[in-house]
Amino acid sequence: MATGINARNKKIMADIFEKLIKNQGPLGQHRERAHGYFAFPKLDGEIGNRMKFRGKDMIVWSLNNYLGLANHPEVRKADADATADYGLATPMGARMMSGNSNYHEQLEAELAAFEQKEDSILMNYGYQGIMSAIDALCGRHDVIVYDAESHACIIDGLRLHPGHRYVFKHNDVEDCDKQLERATALIEKQKTGGILVITEGVFGMAGDQGKLKEIVALKGKYDFRLLVDDAHGFGTLGETGAGAGEEQGCQDGIDLYFSTFAKSMASIGAFMAGPKVIIDYIRYNIRSQIFAKSLPMPFVIGNLKRLELLRNHRELKDKLWSNARKLQEGLKARGFDIGKTDSVVTPIYMKGGVPEATAMVMDLRENYRIFCSIVVYPVIPKGHIIYRLIPTAVHTDTDIEETLKAFTETKEKLDAGHYKVELIPDMAG
């Protein structure tokens, strides 16, 4: 029996676990019916255009294996050889203490050269890397101006920022200008601090490129540094594949260029490139790397191989774009709304509730053998559904034709109310 302070507290204090069990969160609330199917599905087989889901062959449109490097024979061999030579342990410790190697430094030098920057720093993961870089770069007097639809890792980086932050409406350069004016006024009042603008090269959900060229042009009016997360542009945009800055002809205006290896590179890790003196500063101040074990050697050697292929085989990017155009033009010709994408990311916008969206996805998977991701409320407003298709260099014309046919038929069913159900289908298991 609780006595004294414990008894008093019992009246006002919630049990953390009880609270979580009662409210599983906006997506977690569907867990019992969705787990293993709509959420946490397991795709089997070699990564590619066709994989198995619950024993059935599917055309897969949900992997960011843009250039098809995941299963490239040279990549598989480099990964296997490096793992045999070094294992996953090497090197042990953080880079700063004992975990550095010539391969790590070679990859950093090659990435910097590819991005036309002086230097770069490797990060173990994109998410914690950029978050921690934001923390390292900005102090309490600095102001961060950022796009409203920035990826969660940028938003979490902002949460670490002790100073002011001003958000501009998504890809709205006029509003960015306004926020820069506010930020400049604040700094003038404080008599200290600087401005960091953060945006993305390609917004991964809608596929629209960040307005980098226009933001860079604002440097004529305001003093600021620009950090760009180009997770979806790296390897897919620009003549050489160097990303959205190269595509828009403003790579020089990007002060810090960031990308994960989780997409075009089909791997793990990330990097940030920029002026040597600033990259050195980050190297010695970024907490997520200083206090964490360095990227294991097979990832570093595997990433060197991927970068070599990405640089030397532009036909992979050409094939990706040829597939993306066929898919996007085919959808548009059939009357689908694919929004404002100007990248290979292909969203399809429809109207419907969460249960309806899941019933349609089930039909797509079970009867048409199409596996794609859906985005629903609360990630986007109620009543909207986004199907998100990611074309890759390894998709075929047959994959595209079958998919266009499947979407045409299922959209007709959606419009006819065929998928109206009360609850999301119970597919857990």
Ligand SMILES: Cc1ncc(COP(=O)(O)O)c(C=O)c1O
């Ligand atoms: C825009 C963007 N930034 C950062 C990340 C995080 O990268 P990582 O998967 O390497 O943690 C992602 C997702 O992978 C992303 O889409």
